[in-house]
Amino acid sequence: MNLNQRLELTWIGKSKRNKLEPRIFLEDSTLSHMNFSLKNENATTDNLIIKGDNLLSLKSLISDYSGKVKCVYIDPPYNTGSAFDEYEDGLEHSMWLSLLRERLVLIHELLSEDGSLWVSIDDNECHYLKVLIDEIFGRKNFLSTVCWQKKYAAKADSKYLSESHDFILCYAKNIDKVMINRLTKGDKQNSRYKNTDNDPRGPWKAGDTLRNEVRDYAIFPVYGPNGEEHWPSDGTSWRYTKDKFDELIKDNRVWFGKNGNARPAIKRFLSEVDTTMPVTTWWSHEDAGHNDEAKKESKALFGKGIFSTPKPERLLEKIIKIATKPGDIVLDSFAGSGTSGAVAHKLGRRWIMIELGEHCETHIVPRLKKVIDGEDQGGITKAVNWQGGGGFRYLRLAPS
Known part of the structure; x- marks a missing residue:
């Protein structure tokens, strides 16, 4: 089979297509709602609630x-x-x-x-x-x-x-x-960063210094502050060259554990990482x-x-x-x-x-009125500090 061939799903009635003619929308001002008394720069007003068949409504939205x-x-x-x-x-x-x-x-x-x-x-x-x-x-x-x-x-x-x-x-x-x-990193992600050694650069977390491949130029001994010798484990090599490792150690970016004899780990500072993920x-x-x-x-x-x-x-x-x-x-x-x-x-x-x-x-209109009037205290309201404001227009599809 040609891999570029387009595969399609087939079903009874697939070839039958509805012929749609767009209709106009008629506003019901008794159900539309605006609240300008609540000043909120984030509130929007040009919103629509449309009562009607969604196929006809989608077709009627195309023009605008x-x-x-x-x-x-x-x-x-x-x-x-x-x-x-x-x-x-x-x-x-x-x-x-x-x-x-x-x-x-x-x-x-x-x-x-x-x-x-x-x-x-x-x-x-x-x-x-x-x-x-x-x-x-x-x-x-x-x-x-x-x-x-x-x-x-x-x-x-x-x-x-x-x-x-x-x-x-x-x-x-x-x-x-x-x-x-x-997404912005939250407290859950940031809580992984600690400042175990009171580094002036702030909280950090330990990162791996090993790579899961053997590179001869990246296999050498690394000496901890107590003089203990560390080598990559079998089948791995260091992530850094010897010169880079020496530079990182000199800059206090390598952690050898609280007692100074643990396998070296790289310090990744919260202040230097992307705040999003x-x-x-x-x-x-x-x-x-x-x-x-x-x-x-x-x-x-x-x-x-x-x-x-x-x-x-x-x-x-x-x-x-x-x-x-x-x-x-x-x-x-x-x-x-x-x-x-x-x-x-x-x-x-x-x-x-x-x-x-x-x-x-019975549900959508009263719900959005509560949101706009600042009366909805549930959901994400408090998390995003929503105070109310804005509005919507309530539309119905005109008869054919």
Whole structure:
């Protein structure tokens, strides 16, 4: 087989494409909300909540937003065959693929050249979905698959394996231009640095001085402060030449342990290392929240009207911080309970949310009003020092 040959997923009804005509949006000013009394330079006002079919809504956004959306996050139905209060999650497989394909084509058009797509999914459809997105975005634009630990304990009544994670498929619009931010190191990472010898350059941590390969010029004895001789272990050599090692020892950048007779280690100072780090593909519940946390957030917001399948605010915070900067547009066309918009607003991003269900008015609108009025004290509010402000417009699709 030709390795350059393009492979495609096939299913019944794939060739059938909906013919869509864009519609105009009509604002319902009784549900739109602005709060200019709370002065906040990070608050955004040109945000949209759209009530209507997300396929038609995405098509209608093209004229104004094509190539302008920096980050798209979607949490589509996982097609598990389950029934939830807010939506039916049991479409026939081919129908589910067609539903996603039509929307992903429009999402691709809306994304900016440096933008990215993030899709939450589980094992049931993940691998089919990846092949589908490969067709639309191109395999070369696949960034990675994130594993998010949605549960922190085993489910005792699991029939086979207890599922602990969901996937997040990550794609660039253009792999050569995509913007992916590094994360700022926190207290957890910085706590590894100590100042055992009261070095005036501040906290440091020990690094390895060995390389796992034999280089003859880097095999020589190194003498500690007590005169003890140290050699590389079998199959290794020093990372540095003899002249460089002598220079590092003279500059007090080599640590021989508290008693001066341990194998030499290099001192890496906190003040000299990068304050950021690349994002990994394993997101633990400690760093990105979990299902129970999301349900507690939902209960605090909606009381008895708790949403069935919410995502924690910390999960969306991580995605939005990685994929955008303040002022960028975040789009969620499966808005659910409105977590993406709430988090984007608190982070000073612009946002667009689309939702067809009645919870657009029962959950999303009241939630965003609380965020804007500074009444939402849950989720990431305190961590990002959100004080309120900004606003949104509530739009409905005009009739055909």
